[in-house]
Amino acid sequence: MFQLIKKDTLILLRSRSDLTELLFMPFILIAILGLALGNLSMTDFNINAFPVAVVYEGNIEQSLENWAVELRESDYPEEAVSALVTQAEEIAPGEQINSILASEDIQEWMTAESFATVESAETALDAGDVAGVIIIPEGFNEAVWSALFLDEGDALPLTLEVQNIDSVTSDIIRSVLTTYANQFNLEASIALASEGEAETADQQQDSYGEVTNLTAASPITSFQYYTIGMGVMFALYTAPALASRAFHEKKQHVFGRLMISGTKPLTYLGSKLVSGTIITFIQLVILFGLSTLIFGTFRGYSTRFWIDLGMVSFVFSLVVGSITSLLTSLSLYSNSESSSSFFGGVVITLFAFIGGSFTPVEQFSESLRTLGNWTPNGAMMTSYMQLMQGFNLFEVAPLIIRVAGMTVILLAVSVILFPKRRLD
């Protein structure tokens, strides 16, 4: 098999058209798109910090007392009440939002000002003194705790009032709250899951908060976005490039020559899987490496990030390898190159669009976004984005497992379809 893989790699390296398509094109697009949009964040804009009013209608001590009363009224034993209140002290969503809004990172974009009442905050909003009002309602903490620990009731929504719903500032405020909601949901899910009490983080993600649109916690620059976007898109082209060669191997009777030499059909198919995986991985390493070297795309990220990036890239390379196997099987089975051409010409473009290679998926409808995350490139793109936002490999595991599952299914289909009898 090693000889077959070496041969595939050597031939690819000798092909100017393949090298152009797999390396030169994505790199040029990264450069063009990255430079065209400068260092703008894909989710943010460089604007002066603006004031935001925050009305916190409760406080943690009062919330804890209220919740303890509620628990006792619901006939929970005193030990349980005590344990739950202790746990709740660790998770105080209202305080957390206040603390996030007061953090240095957020202060670069907006300055939070506390208001005692909703009325006073709204007056400031009407006067144009603040760009928006964030209201953390009374009972917010208790509602979150009940939903989280007792699986009872619905969480109370945070309220956001803004001067102009379509303005950049309102987008930023919403983004901050959304990110908080998502991170809170995810962490809460993992915490529950780790205690063996609940489903996976992915299943639970939308359960405790009302704001669900995911946006970047750390701003993602256009260079970062398009390095990932073009990388996952053009990596998919490895599959039709290799499968198309497999078809020509059969057409030119090289495949027959290999079979006569004693090469087993499944060894040949396996070589396509491994070649596809290795070539894709090398392609991604070169693209990410060059982009960082020339444009500083991932400069300054931790070693942990690079290891996680490598792991995600490997899983993505595997799925591209399995697509290579499938397209090889289809080409040999149908004795036609059309499956590879269709994948290269139509499917990749479609996948790239709904996977978010060209524009951030936040602009899409919920259903399109969900669909995008069911494409290998879309799922991996979301994983890469989450890694850049500070998530670790464990936290993006559901998407990785999803793609690994796709790999297994694609491989199984390719083995079933691979012609084992008619070999010439």
Next chain:
Amino acid sequence: MLETKNLTKAFKKKTVVSEVNIYLEKGESVGLLGPNGAGKSTTISMISTLLPPTSGEVWFNGQNALKESQGLRKVMGVVPQEIALYEELSAYENMKFFGKVYGLRGKELESRITHVLDLIGLTDRKKDAVNTYSGGMKRRINIGVTLLHEPEILIMDEPTVGIDPQSRNYILDMIKTLNKEKGITVLYTSHYMEEVEKLCDRVYIMDHGEIIASGTNEELKSILSNEETIQIDVHTLSMGFQDNLLHHSSIRKVTEEGLGYRVIAPKGEDLLSEVFELAKQTHTKITGVSIQTPSLEDVFLHLTGRKLRD
């Protein structure tokens, strides 16, 4: 050594090879002669164990090669009609790759590559990519790769298609050497009767998926022992003259051949004076007449009524 029994292949409802029975003895050179579309390549694919037959068997040294293909595959080299190589790689890289696929390694592999490159006359161009070669050179490397593992049986499917006469002669001489000096058994398919006549001890003539005649060159030509071939060259082709020839009671067949006609007629008939008379009647100027011994081409024409390259 190698034998097929009632080998038949049908694609959907169309039978392309029907009950083919051929055999090869060790060290023999056997030709499979037939026009394009006769079923030669399909027959070869089945003998090579690459294409399962619809019915029939292939036996090699007493073993059913379709059930146990490894024995045959190990000692067989197949040269397909297409250039079955990686044209982006050099001759040396192709040889190294296929040699390794055959399990050759180290010095043995290097020595065989050197030997084969010398045999096919490509030592000087071994580092050039195959896609920079001429048609003849590609054909030679196509054969060379097949010789690396020193096969006992060489199956060649029209290995000289589309190349210049000089390269063709080089290849034919090489195959002859391999057969006569190295004792390699050769099964050679072609629609060029001169090649088969030159190379093969025995010939199978195939048409429309069936073997229609077989034997040594002499045996096949003896089918026409009572006939002779007259080549009549003319200044200008004439339909009237051709019709006159066709309607002559002693003439069996007339085919157009270049600027003239090829006529098959019974031996001993004094036709020449009548031919000149027929030409005179249609104002056709005869520029030359020759009486030839029959070729395999004539045999094929006699059996099928068509020329090999029709």
